[in-house]
Amino acid sequence: MHSQKAVLLARQAGSPQAVFGLARFLAAVPTGSQQTAGISTSSTAHAAEAAPAAAAAAAVGPAELPAGFPADLAAATEGPAALYTERVRSGLYRPDALQQVTVSRLQTVYQDLREAYPPPQRRSGLTLVDHVETKQTRSSWFDGISMLLRSQSGLQGSAGPHGQRFHVRGLYMYGGVGCGKTMLMDMLVEAAPREFQVERVHFHDFMLDIHSRLRHVKEEADPLKHVADSVAETIKVLALDELFVTDVADAMILHRLFGRLWDKGLTLVGTSNRAPDALYEGGLQRQLFLPFIHRLKESCYIHNMQSPVDYRRLAHHARGTYFLTPDRTALLHEAFLQAGQASLKHNSSIQGASAGAVGHPSPVTIEVAMGRLLHVSQALGE
16 A cells, blocks of 8 residues: 555645645655655656655554545545545645545546547347437437437537537636646546547647648648648547647637637647636737637636645755856756666667667757757757
């Protein structure tokens, strides 16, 4: 049991709240052990070193949930609410009332998705005749009642004979930096079963992919519609991180792109630092962007996290984040060499060095999105 908690701590070390949880566990460990652990938000290796100490500190058993913890979250057996509750109980996450409200909203979306996309049913063993008879008996009235209930619980549209999907209303979370938006969205992604067909991506990466696809379908009568349909074929839930519009090319196509995706039944769960009405504020031709904001409000619950806490500031780094001393150039080069060699050693131990590996510092040219080239003066590792 304790080793399982240690693994959980190591896996979650990338989030600020995880670092807070590690710090709580390590508070009971002698100072020398804490220094050896080296808590860091950017290194799972440090978390792996800290895990044995964390497991030892947890030997007293799991902590109780704090007073006032929402009963609906504590009772959840699946979804983001169950993950959040377990991590608060273990001490990995710091209890946060505003985050708990967000988790409750995410759990609502999860439950609506579960209703719309239930687990695949195992064959019951009925004969073909019995199966057809049962299907025909239920479809005449049960589907009508089901559609009515769905329309009243955040599920819109219909699942007709042509394969049109129910549209589950999504969630647009916005708030200040470091308040946990991405961490909470990722819990929904982690909890989602395969049938949800979740795609988790950063907004700018998503738009670069869209523009790249558009370049390859110029011969289509409506390239944007073609691209949107191809996206909707493989994705039911789009978890979009850091939605922030600054590019006029993105702004001009977002309304038609997402309008088509929502029409095809896609559910959007997104994070942003800006309220919907502040998106692309002051941008060129913004009047053409406003219909996207209107449709966003229709298709997603809009949730302001309203958190004054920046969890990034609670993190502590063993070796610091910046090199400011007079020997900073040498220190940076040393860290560069160590990281590069560690990358080569790690990858070669797993699968052998790839053809793209760089065994010594040298300039390289990397092909990035949309056919552009990035020239790097010094590269080392995988």
